[in-house]
Amino acid sequence: MANKSVKKVVLAYSGGLDTSIILKWLQTEYGAEVITFTADLGQGEEIEPARAKALAAGVKPENIFIEDVREEFVRDYVFPMFRANTVYEGQYLLGTSIARPLIAKKQIEIARKMGADAVSHGATGKGNDQVRFELAYYGLEPDITVIAPWREWDFKSREALLEFAEKHQIQITKDKRGEAPFSVDANLLHSSSEGKVLEDPAVEAPEFVHMRTIAPEDAPDKPHVFTIDFEKGDPVAVDGVALSPAALLTKLNELGRDNGVGRLDLVENRFVGMKSRGVYETPGGTILLVAHRGIESITLDRGAMHLKDELMPKYASLVYNGFWFAPEREMLQAAIDYSQTKVSGQVRVKLYKGNASIIGRTSPYSLYDQDLVTFEEGKVAYDHRDAGGFIKLNALRLRVLAKRDKREG
Secondary structure, three states, X not given: OOOOOOOEEEEEOOOOHHHHHHHHHHHHHHOOEEEXXXXXXXXXXXXXXXXXXXXXXOOOHXXXXXXEOHHHHHXXXXXXXXXXXXXXXXXXOOOOHHHHHHHHHHHHHHHHHHOOOEEEOOOOXXXXXXXXXXXXXXXXXXXXXXXXXXXXOOOOOHHHHHHHHHHOOOOOOHHHHOOOOOEEEEOOOOEEEEOHHHOOOOOOOOHHHOOOOOOHHHOOOOOEXXXXXXXXXXXXXXXXXXXXXXXXXXXXXXXXXXXOOOEEEEEEEOOOOOEEEEEEXXXXXXXXHHHHHHHHHHHOOHHHHHHHHHHXXXXXXXXXXXXXXXHHHHHHXXXXXXXXXXXXXXXXXXXXXXXXXXXXXXOOOOOOOHHHHOOOOOOOOOXXXXXXHHHHHHHHHHHHHHHHHHXXX
């Protein structure tokens, strides 16, 4: 039921068919003044046409916001997440999840600036994104009105949506008149493809689904070796060339693409309760994860590293489920960021036919002591005889258990 008291709404607007329909629906159903926000997250598509489409739909020029947020996205969202080595369910690098809080934050900022009393998104009622958007909205502006058209309108089919579009003279590209083979979400970190030809998890994804990487078997027969420099847990240079966060991730994406790195065929557990099959491509992120773990391997103490690994699944779930602005995520971030104060240095990476591996790592803060680990006799700060007492102390409880079991046996 439309809330007729809504006067002005900020819509997350891509300029695509679905959000164009939503724009017109908000105007006709709510009678509201619509403000559009279009974010350039590095999705690889021209976003300026969204302005012309919004104008054609009757949106005032001063109500159209288009912003390049690539640097902010990578600097304030992607890099902090990668400091935690964040992986959901052992595989997913959270490319879609991490973009939603930034879009929501920008919508709330625009709502405050323009005096809007509502925000809206185009996420469906079956997916995770509705949760991510709305948890972010409420976390930033607790009394904001949220309009989720896919949960409200009466359209029962794709055909009904297309009829609405034609009735209101919304441009429909030719391929949109049929059933799309799959849906795509993309940003500078990744692309995800879901639905239609991908719905059966037993069937291999067609090669045409992949848009950000070449097939590993088609990658060069010669390995590509390069370096990544880190400062306090974040990458800052590739092959000695300092780059901004967005430029660096773009460079890693190019290297990963050309070597078939970063493909993932995944069945994941959605927050709303169902399983979903998707094909994800995260070339730069896959390299970054391997490289970051490589520099941590020589700069992090064992206790700190193992604690981070224990905290990571909780952190990953918070990002996946939409709790970016929750206090527990911020608490974990503070601990993770503290662990990164000495995570600086350089790693040497080798890419080859879909694989990314570390073949060297150096740091001025390295904890690796060759004198301690060498098999050669020399000046070492380690007495082999100390190991005997160490082992006996650790074996004490096991010996007590074994004696009891022997008595009872």
